[in-house]
Amino acid sequence: MVYKIMNSKFRIFLESAIISMLVLIIGFSLGLYVESNRNDKIIENYRNYEIQALDLKLQNYYYQIMDSSSCDMAIEQNFQFADDLYLTGLELERFEESNQITDELLREKKRYSLLKTELWLNTILLKKKCDASFDTLAYLYAGDPANSKIVAQQKIISNVLRDLKEQKGNNLILLPVAGDLNLGAVELQKRVHNITRLPVIIINERIVLEGFQSMEDIKKFLSLI
Amino acid sequence: MNFFTWVYVVLFFFGIFFLMIFMFLHYRNRYRLFASPAFTKHYSVSFLVPAYNEQDSLVETVEAIVNLNYPKDRREIIIINDGSRDNTKNIALGLVKKYSNVCLLNKLNSGKANSLNEALKIAKGELIAVVDADSYPRKDSLLKMIGHFDDSSVGAVTSRVLVKNKPNWLGKFQVMDYSIIAWTRKLLDFVDSVYVTNGPLSMYRKDLVIKLGGFDPKNLTEDIEITWHILSKGYRTRMSYDAIVYTTVPEDLKTWIKQRVRWNLGGLQTVQKYWKAMFREGAFGHFVIPYVTASFIFAIIGFLLFSRYIWIKGSYNLFSWYYSLQGYPFWRYFDYTFSFTLLLFLGICFFALAIWYYKTGFMSSETGNKSVIKIVGYSFFYRSLYVIPLIIALYKLARGDIRWYTK
Numbered sequence: 001m002v003y004k005i006m007n008s009k010f011r012i013f014l015e016s017a018i019i020s021m022l023v024l025i026i027g028f029s030l031g032l033y034v035e036s037n038r039n040d041k042i043i044e045n046y047r048n049y050e051i052q053a054l055d056l057k058l059q060n061y062y063y064q065i066m067d068s069s070s071c072d073m074a075i076e077q078n079f080q081f082a083d084d085l086y087l088t089g090l091e092l093e094r095f096e097e098s099n100q101i102t103d104e105l106l107r108e109k110k111r112y113s114l115l116k117t118e119l120w121l122n123t124i125l126l127k128k129k130c131d132a133s134f135d136t137l138a139y140l141y142a143g144d145p146a147n148s149k150i151v152a153q154q155k156i157i158s159n160v161l162r163d164l165k166e167q168k169g170n171n172l173i174l175l176p177v178a179g180d181l182n183l184g185a186v187e188l189q190k191r192v193h194n195i196t197r198l199p200v201i202i203i204n205e206r207i208v209l210e211g212f213q214s215m216e217d218i219k220k221f222l223s224l225i
Numbered sequence: 226m227n228f229f230t231w232v233y234v235v236l237f238f239f240g241i242f243f244l245m246i247f248m249f250l251h252y253r254n255r256y257r258l259f260a261s262p263a264f265t266k267h268y269s270v271s272f273l274v275p276a277y278n279e280q281d282s283l284v285e286t287v288e289a290i291v292n293l294n295y296p297k298d299r300r301e302i303i304i305i306n307d308g309s310r311d312n313t314k315n316i317a318l319g320l321v322k323k324y325s326n327v328c329l330l331n332k333l334n335s336g337k338a339n340s341l342n343e344a345l346k347i348a349k350g351e352l353i354a355v356v357d358a359d360s361y362p363r364k365d366s367l368l369k370m371i372g373h374f375d376d377s378s379v380g381a382v383t384s385r386v387l388v389k390n391k392p393n394w395l396g397k398f399q400v401m402d403y404s405i406i407a408w409t410r411k412l413l414d415f416v417d418s419v420y421v422t423n424g425p426l427s428m429y430r431k432d433l434v435i436k437l438g439g440f441d442p443k444n445l446t447e448d449i450e451i452t453w454h455i456l457s458k459g460y461r462t463r464m465s466y467d468a469i470v471y472t473t474v475p476e477d478l479k480t481w482i483k484q485r486v487r488w489n490l491g492g493l494q495t496v497q498k499y500w501k502a503m504f505r506e507g508a509f510g511h512f513v514i515p516y517v518t519a520s521f522i523f524a525i526i527g528f529l530l531f532s533r534y535i536w537i538k539g540s541y542n543l544f545s546w547y548y549s550l551q552g553y554p555f556w557r558y559f560d561y562t563f564s565f566t567l568l569l570f571l572g573i574c575f576f577a578l579a580i581w582y583y584k585t586g587f588m589s590s591e592t593g594n595k596s597v598i599k600i601v602g603y604s605f606f607y608r609s610l611y612v613i614p615l616i617i618a619l620y621k622l623a624r625g626d627i628r629w630y631t632k
Contacts, residue, residue, distance in 0.1 A: 009416055012253065013512070016245035023574050024238055031567035098564035100230045148540035156545075 031101045038095040039104045045088050046111055052081050053115055053122075060122055063129055071130030078126055079134075082119055082173045086165070089116070089176055109143065109178060116177045117185045123173055124205060135172045135204055135222050137161065140179035140190065142198040153212045154199050160215050161201075172222075230568065232530065236523060237571035243516070244578045250412040251585055258411055258589060259467045262372035270300045270367070271350030271431070275340040277307040279358035280316055282473065287320050287327060289361040294368055302327040303344045304358075308334025337424075338440035338447035345431065345439055353431045355448070360425035360472040361389065369468035370428055380460030381429045381452060383410070383422040384468040387591060392476055398607040399474045399481075401599075404590035405583065411466040417508040419462040420517060422452045426470035433460065444498075445627060446491025453499050456509040478610075485614035486621070493521065493622055525619070528612045579604060 059074050089112060096105045123136050139161055145151045158176070165174045179186055179198045193200075193208050201209040207221050226234075272290050276283055283304070290302050304317045306329060317329045330344055341355060352374060356362060366384055373382045385407040388400045413419050422429070427448065434440070437454050444450040452462055475481040496518050503514045580600055587595045595603075621627060 010508070012246055012249045012416065016242055016249055019245050020238055020242040023241055023571070024234070027567050027570040027574070030565070030570060034565045094564065098566050100567045101226055148537055149544050151537075152541050152544035152547075 028101065035095075035099045035102045035104075038099065039102060039108070042088070042092055042095060042105065042108050046108060046115070049081070049085060049088070049112075049115055052084075053118055056081060056122055057118070060125055060129075063126075071126070071132065074126055075130060075132055075134070076170075078119070078123055079170050079173060082123070082175065085112070085116060085119060086174055086176065088112070110181050110183060113178050113181055113183055113186060116175050117183070117189065120175050120177070120189075123175075134170065135168070137164075137172060137174050137218075137222075138189075138202040138205075139174070139176040140186070140195065140198055140200050140202065141176060142180050143178035144180060150199070156212060157199055157201070160213070160218070164215055164218060168222075229530070229533075232526065233568050234571065236526060236530075237568070237575050239519060239523065240575045241571075241578060243519075244575070244582050247409060247412050247582055248578070248585070250415050251589070254412070254415045255589070257415075261369040261465050261467055262375060264368050264372045265375055266371075267296055267299045268352045268371055268374060269350040270295070270352045270354050270371075270428070271344075271348035272300060272302040272354045272356055273305065273341055273344045273348065274302060274356050274358050275305045275307055275337045275344075276309060276313050276317065276358035277334065277337075278309045278311045278313060280309070280312040282359040283313060283316050284320065286356060286358050286361055287324070289363075290356060291324055291327075292364060293362060293366070294364050295371075297326060300326060301349060303330055303348060304328070305330045305332065305340040305344050307332060307337070307340045336442055338442040338444065341447065342439040342442070345435060348431060351431060352428050353434065354426065354428045355424065356426050356470075357424045357472065360386075360470050362426050363469040363471070366426060366465075366468040366470055367428075369465045373463040373465065374428070374430065376461070378459075378461050379430075379463055380433050380455035380458075381422045381427060381462045382468075383419060383428075383462070383464050384426040384470045385411070385464070385466050386423050386425045387469055387471050388474050389471040390473050390476065395478060395481060396474060396476060398603060400592060401587065401595070401603050402607065403474070404592045405586045407464075407466065408586040408589050411464050414464045416512065417461050418513050418516070419464045420452055420456065420513045421449050422462060423470075424448050425472040426468070429455075433458075444491055444494050445487050446495065449491055449495050450498070453495050453509075453513070456513060457499060457502055457506060459506070481610075482614050482617065485611070486617045489615050489618035490622060490627055492517065493618060494627070496521065521615070524612060524615055528616065531609075531612075 056074070056077060059077070063071060063074060092105065092109060092112060096109065099105055120136065120138055126132065127134070127136070139157065141154050141157070142150055145154060161174055161176070165172055177186060179190060179195070179200075189195075189202075193202055193205075195208065197210060199211070201213060201218065203209070203218070203221050209218070209221065274283075274286060274290070279286075287302060287304065290300075293300075302324070304320065304327065306314050306317055314329075314331065320327050321329050328347075330340075330347065332340065332343055345353065352371070354367070362384070370382045370384060373379045386403055387407075388396065388403050391397050391400050410419055410421065429451070433455065434451065437451070437458065440447040441450045441454075455462055475484050496514070499514060500518065502510045503518070504510050580597060583600045583604060584595065584597075587593065587600075
């Protein structure tokens with residue numbers, strides 16, 4: 001059959017099919033290669049953060065049990081870690097949007113969300129122990145937004161928070177966490193703060209702001225506490 | 226991979242596949258595009274000119290036929306006045322008096338297919354040539370077509386339609402459109418897949434058309450239907466790229482939509498009638514039916530995907546405007562970071578190939594080379610308009626509202 005086609009004027013159909021398949025295979029191969037690289041980068045970063053997180057946790061134990069005189073170092077490291085985690089989180093979101101073949105990043109996103117929640121709890125403890133004056137702002141967003149309104153809201157809130165972080169520097173720890181991944185620790189936080197809808201901003205574990213907030217509104221609440 | 230990514234991948238794959246077919250066909254046959262078989266025999270030809278309210282163009286059409294380079298005693302011209310309500314009948318009578326080989330068939334209005342079938346009963350020629358009453362064959366067009374009939378497997382031969390009137394943007398786009406349509410039709414000739422013998426000028430073996438029962442009056446595009454009927458019986462259809470006929474195209478969007486709704490309805494009716502021959506009979510079953518069916522399906526899917534995209538982006542922008550009014554700078558919505566994706570790769574391949582395809586098509590036609598900007602305008606703007614008549618046609622088909630739409 002193939003021999004018959006290849007020797008007739010209809011071989012054009014077969015040749016076109018082969019070239020189209022080739023284009024598809026090249027596309028898939030390139031896509032897989034690029035996505036694997038992205039995933040590897042996120043996984044590699046996660047491994048490093050895991051070590052950092054453990055280190056911070058141990059330091060926290062140490063300050064709780066032994067000594068609170070050198071809180072500054074712990075606070076500084078906490079900030080550094082939160083900032084790194086925040087930047088990688090942004091990258092992860094970007095990669096997740098671009099990945100079309102693999103869905104490995106969903107698992108990594110869950111891991112990162114847990115790591116951020118751990119950092120959040122660590123920060124709460126550190127603030128209490130060291131009587132620190134910095135603000136914590138946890139931003140629980142929908143990883144899989146239900147509609148365009150939420151997409152638009154989240155895009156703005158994310159940009160507003162990025163600007164706020166740039167302004168406040170080391171006076172603010174920013175913790176964006178995907179709130180719809182069915183993770184026990186995150187669900188617990190939602191229950192504690194009576195959160196039923198996303199996105200929300202939780203300022204210093206006391207004020208919960210739902211939906212779109214302007215920079216001025218957030219600043220106003222930060223200064224209240 | 227999610228569902229929508231799969232849909233895009235399938236669309237891009239078939240888009241690339243069909244474009245590759247045309248590019249291969251062009252480059253393998255580019256020196257044969259304008260070739261026509263030598264004219265060896267003086268077949269007798271009956272020209273059938275169905276006319277409904279064609280008082281403005283009928284004289285010019287008939288005179289174009291009279292002036293064709295072909296022996297006068299080997300042709301007759303039958304004007305079929307399909308119950309016109311204007312002065313067509315009197316003008317036709319004037320033409321009958323003026324030219325000895327012109328005759329008039331008067332009948333009550335019943336559509337083009339019926340008119341042609343009536344004329345078939347009195348036509349004396351071995352071949353029939355159907356010419357729309359607003360179309361004007363070039364002097365040498367018949368000679369470029371008739372040689373194909375020396376091959377007994379050829380049942381019909383069609384010509385290249387060019388636009389006569391181009392007063393505005395729509396006319397200019399149609400000039401480009403008709404060029405691409407004619408060029409692709411010629412390319413399909415090289416794989417025995419000419420699936421439309423156009424209304425402005427096409428020729429048929431009279432005995433064959435009679436054997437097939439004539440033109441289908443229930444079909445809104447009797448020219449597509451008769452072609453598919455001929456192909457389904459194992460005959461070949463040919464296209465002479467060098468046989469030119471000028472036609473009048475719609476000058477406003479409303480008339481254009483009306484014309485294209487009819488084309489789409491007729492096309493859909495034809496697919497509905499012949500789909501059972503899919504993957505059964507040669508090039509017709511293995512390529513023509515799947516290709517035309519896929520064109521309709523992909524156009525609908527493309528429209529749905531586009532609507533979904535507009536809905537998502539539109540509602541996002543709507544909310545973005547709302548928040549902008551609350552002081553959030555609008556320009557921040559446009560921050561975009563480039564990332565490689567599978568669909569981006571396939572999309573670039575598809576659009577690069579499409580631009581190459583259009584450029585090659587224009588260079589092979591009377592329009593000549595076109596800039597990439599014009600091609601992008603044509604393919605993104607004008608071709609996107611194709612979906613409007615398609616949706617209307619689907620709606621009408623679903624409601625069973627099928628009438629004669631052109632007049």
